[in-house]
Amino acid sequence: MLWSLSICFLSFCVLFVSAISLVITGLYFAMNELVYFIEWEVLSLNSGQIIMTFLFDWMSLIFMGFVLFISSLVIFYSDEYMGGDYNINRFIILVLMFVLSMMFLIISPNLISILLGWDGLGLVSYLLVIYYQNVKSFNAGMLTALSNRIGDVALLMAIAWMLNFGSWNYVFYLECACKSVEMLIIGWLVVLAAMTKSAQIPFSSWLPAAMAAPTPVSALVHSSTLVTAGVYLLIRFNVLLVDSIQGTTLLLFAGLTMFMAGLGANFEYDLKKIIALSTLSQLGLMMSILAMGLPKLAFFHLLTHALFKALLFMCAGAIIHNMKDSQDIRYMGGLSHQMPLTSMCFNLSNLALCGVPFLAGFYSKDLILEMASLSYINYFSFILYFFSTGLTVCYSLRLVYFSMSGEFNTFGLHPLNDEGWIMLRGMLPLSIMAVLGGCMLSWVLFPSPDMVCLPFWLKTLALSVSGLGGWIGYELSQNRVGHGLWVLRNQFISSFVGLMWFLPFISTYGVSAPSLVLGGKTLKSFDHGWSELMGGQGMYSFFSFSSKITQKWQNNDLKTYLVSFTLWVMILLFLLSF
Structure with missing residues (x-):
């Protein structure tokens, strides 16, 4: 136990100091517009060389600093959350491998080294998703791994x-x-x-399934590592998206993802899945603004979202930990009386997610919506942007009303408390950043202020939509709207929306089940059938028989030789007589 405590604390200290150093270096690079390429010659053989290249600019350094800052607090938080795990040292090492893979991806200007970090993320994420070793975890891990294989194949083809x-x-x-x-x-x-x-449409179904991982892993995955890798890659390749068919296609799919995730979260009752769907919605927002050719703005929202989303998951983990592993928000209620400090951090991160003025999410999200209003996009994309913003506030306030207000909705004798000081110390620095992070980052990324000149109704549209969404979320939580609207009571529509437009059945179960059956038949008929008969087993039988015959001849048994020779001569004479 002492060793596990020391490895948590040591990892926290090293990562935290590295994070501060990298952010300061990134700010220096940003102010002086520096870009460093570092080449390391791994191997030189005759005229051939294997060279590893690293790219250090303000973007990679600041992003690495944020990843390490969040990772350090998640590891510190895990010391108490995973305290009952006898193999906590193995868990911490897996998390460190995960972070190292992300670091490798961030500083790679080379598709080969990007693939190493990319596959490292895929492999370690599979190991972390199946960490609890049960059927649900195994299914979720396989779903995650198989969905990400498609992207790995695409990256391999890009390398070719x-x-x-x-x-x-x-x-x-x-x-x-x-x-x-x-x-x-x-x-x-x-x-x-x-x-x-x-996890954009049609590959969205693995993201909520990956909630089978421990909550500290979810905090890390959904804020700054696995799911942001795709956004970061497209930020680097953004030149290819400007005024191209790829950008238009990405805008459509990202907008639909944003809308689908926001709608689905309003029908969900699992605490972690609601937050996972909110991550999916924000990823759609980042991808859509990327498709419009604004990579710096997408990077800005990527960083601010990482701060409050990590905090949101850590607060959810503290609530689940105290609720004795219950994740259903219908069993919660009145948590603000039982866990006031955790509730404060939870509400703070939720309000930052909604884009409440002067919190971290407001600076990036409001700017994205204003730039969307200013850009030449069609009505469909415009409606998706603002409708999805309203849905974000709707499910966020619905979640707050279900969990924080009212009466406690489970046993009278309960263990709820706010005494997990290690978890709270992990959450409080992120709470400060959820308030101040957006303001500080806006001055770093946009030092020269730009005027976004819009009509009054467009300028206030984001706040108006957010207010409307919050009111509908309140009504939904009180079940006033739900009983009155036929649409919400219709079983098919509720299933369709709540199950992410049946994407799990279409993109994973529907594809994987026939594939696994076909794969089983192929394995049985080819690998265990003809290829064995004509390959390994057949060759083994042939050579075994031949060696036995050869051994028999080498025994120099004259009687055997003469008898067999006589038999062969008699057979030959018999055949010749015809």
Whole structure:
């Protein structure tokens, strides 16, 4: 136990100090507009060289700093949350491997090294999702792994196409070759890879399933690591999305993802799944603003979202921990009386998610909506943006009303308390950043203020939609609207919306079940059948029989030799007589 405590505390200290150092270095790089390429010659053989290249600019350094800052607090928080686990040291090592894979992906300007970090994230995420070793975890882990394989194959194909340029360092070819056919194909493949990793439609079903992982892992995955890898990759490849068919397609799918996740969260009662669907909605927002050609704004929202989403998951973990592993929000209620400090952090992160003025989410989210109003986009995308914003506030306030207000809805004798000081110490620094982070980042990323000039009704549309969404969320939580509307009482519509438009059945179960049956038949007939008969087992039988015959001849048994020779001569004479 002492060793597990020391590895948690040591990891926290190292990651926290590294995070502060990287953020300060990133700010220095941003102010002086520095970009460093570091090349490490791994192997040189005759004229061939294997060179590992690292890219250090303000974006990679600040993002690494944020990832390490959140990871350090998650590991510190895990010391109490995972305190009952005898193998907590194994858990911490897996989390550190996860963070290391993300670091590798962030600083790679090369598709080969990106694939190493990309696959590292996929492998370690599978190990973390199945950490609890039960049937639900195994199914969720397999779903996550198989869904992400599609993106891995797309990235491998992009690596093969990059050979047309003679190098895998994509950063040198984006500007000059963005209109070539090769780069067009690479753009499609990278967009496909990013859509699978960031769970856009039709690959969305694995994200809520991955909630089978421990809550500290969910806090890390949904804030700054796994699901943000696709967004970060497209930020680097953003030149390919401007005024192209890839950008238009991505805008459509990202908008639908945002809308579908926001709608589904209003029908969900699992605390962690509601927050997972909110992550999916925010990923759709980042992807859509990326498709419109505003990578800096997408990066801004990526960082602010990481702060309050990690806090939201950590608060949810503290509530689940105190509720003795119950995640149903219908069993909660009145938590603000029992866990006031946790409730304060929870409400703070929820309000930041809603984009309440002067919290972290407001600075990025309001700017994104204003830029969407200012841009040349069609009515459909415009409606999706603002309707999804209203849905975000709707499910957030519904969640607050269900869990925080009213009466406690389970046993009278309960263990709820706010005495988990290690978990609270992990949450409080993120609470401060959820308030101040957006303001500080806006000055760093946009030092020169720009005027967004809009009519009054467009300028106030985001706040108006948010207010309307909050009121509908309150009415839904009181079941006033639900009983009155036929749409919400219709079983098919409720199932359709609550099950993410039947995406799990279409994109995973519907595809994987026939594939697994076909794979089983192929395995039985080919691998265990003809290939065994004509391959390993057949060769073994043939050589075994031949060696026995040879051994028999080598025994120099004259009687056996003479008898067999006589038999063969008699058979030959008999045949010749005809």
